[in-house]
Amino acid sequence: MTLSGKRILLIVGGGIAGYKALELIRVLRKRGASVRCILTKAAQEFVTPLSAASLSGDKAYTDLFSLTDEAEMGHIELSRDADLLVVAPATADLMAKMAHGFASDLASTALLATDKAVLIAPAMNVRMWEHPATKRNLAVLREDGVSVVGPDEGEMACGEFGFGRMAQPDAIADAAAALLSGGAASPAKPLAGCRALVTSGPTHEPIDPVRYIANRSSGKQGHAIARALAELGAEVTLVSGPVALADPPGVAVVKVETAAEMLAAVEARMPVDAAVFCAAVADWRVARAGDEKLKKTPGGPPSLGLVENPDILATIAKRTSGRPVLVVGFAAETEKVIEHAKAKLARKGCDWIVANDVSTPAGGTGVMGGDRNTVSIVTRDGVETWPILDKTAVAQRLAQRIAEQLKDRQWV
Incomplete structure (x- = not known):
């Protein structure tokens, strides 16, 4: 499923699944998309801005209050210049910020400022995924039209087993391509009513x-x-x-x-x-x-x-x-x-x-x-x-x- 000519803003959340974001950049670019990255502060504990910039071929953005970045590419333009925003991994914290309209860093501000489709790939401990607060936040995001891919079931870095592993990069790219295909009246729910x-x-x-x-x-x-x-x-x-x-x-x-x-x-x-x-x-x-x-x-x-x-x-x-x-x-x-x-x-x-x-x-x-x-x-x-x-x-x-x-x- 091609992404030729599409512009994707990839927002990388904090978590061990962040390493998969680097492979996701490769997959998206291989399918023809251009990729620009935002890394949260927590994400930088797992993925360096240099790694993301090297693989994407574009600058990786990290700071909401960088005067240089705001002059060259403000947070409003970052979100609106893209055809699709992909959040991978979407942590419990990022999902909560999205659901409640927080704008406390560059990632959450870009998500709040966008008028484009948003796809999230959740990744967290199984207990966090199953917590009522996360379920409520997920329901709010779905109602807002946010698309979701994963999470997968399996063994986690913490040793527990269950749903919470981030979807594989190919699956995320497939979901992105489907959203951008323009074939469905409601891209987030093409099977609504089926x-x-x-x-x-x-x-x-x-x-x-x-x-x-x-x-x-x-x-x-x-x-x-x-x-x-x-x-x-x-x-x-x-x-x-x-x-x-x-x-x-x-x-x-x-x-x-x-x-x-x-x-x-x-x-x-x-x-x-x-x-x-x-x-x-x-x-x-x-x-x-x-x-x-x-x-x-x-x-x-x-x-x-x-x-x-x-x-x-x-x-x-x-x-x-x-x-x-x-x-x-x-x-x-x-x-x-x-x-x-x-x-x-x-x-x-x-x-x-x-x-x-x-x-x-x-x-x-x-x-x-x-x-x-x-x-x-x-x-x-x-x-x-x-x-x-x-x-x-x-x-x-x-x-x-x-x-x-x-x-x-x-x-x-």
Whole structure:
């Protein structure tokens, strides 16, 4: 997604994630944007103005009261000369200042003085991210039209795990490009009014009260997609099999166990505008699950008669009425990835297949349940292969693609 000719004012907040701002400058410039930087006082503890200036090819600004800077490029001009303001990392402190209109330093003053779009990439400790004050500030910023990318889930510098890691530079650049594309009436919420449904995780098909058939799906990709769609303004329902993940914020979650329960939950929520079937549904179930725990016997293992589970993707894609405008399926493959994905696209009747390579090590990202994904978008028009990305970045790219596909649609 190009940023050719665009002017971006990058505001770097204080925090260990500040080191990613340097890579973000590289990514933005590689995509054709010119970048000018403002560093807060706290940011300078992690990133030097010289580093930012060297990578951006322009002066890095730090001081609100520099008479030289005010004569050459005042804080008003700094904010208005740009096409987009990007705050990365957006700390809890910076978000609070933005939400309440503070203008106590160059960064907050430029943000208050701008009449251009603003994109923030939050980064902070998970407890700070989950604090009610931060949630209130985030709600105010969204209401003011500020766009948000991330934060990602993962291990933090402090040793804790959860949401609070700054989004990857590629994901931030994608979000910036989408905002500047001019395709949506409301750049911050291109999916506002859209109803979306996402399935996620595995299904558990009981053998007896203590055993079941399942797979290695963690639900990380499906949950990330639900979150990304919600961040673009969609009203999202997530139908999830058993996972060890927190519910994505701003998403209605329906929890199920089996494929039959998942299909029933999906059909109960039709119609929707977009449906993304990311769940790794078990292909088979035991024809007759035991009422009691099956015991070992001298005669050897019991014979488990298997029957096919309902095909949720095909059922929805082939609906004669109330079919979603866009139906997206997933195909986890270990070999002949594109060939199998094309066959699945034709067989299921969906619009896109997101083919992910779970082979090891031949170009794939390993066993299901990892933190990264190698995907190709397969449609009737062709194949688009993405580089290896973390699952949050995959989700954000996919959500943006869905928003572009559904542009100018009338919502159900």
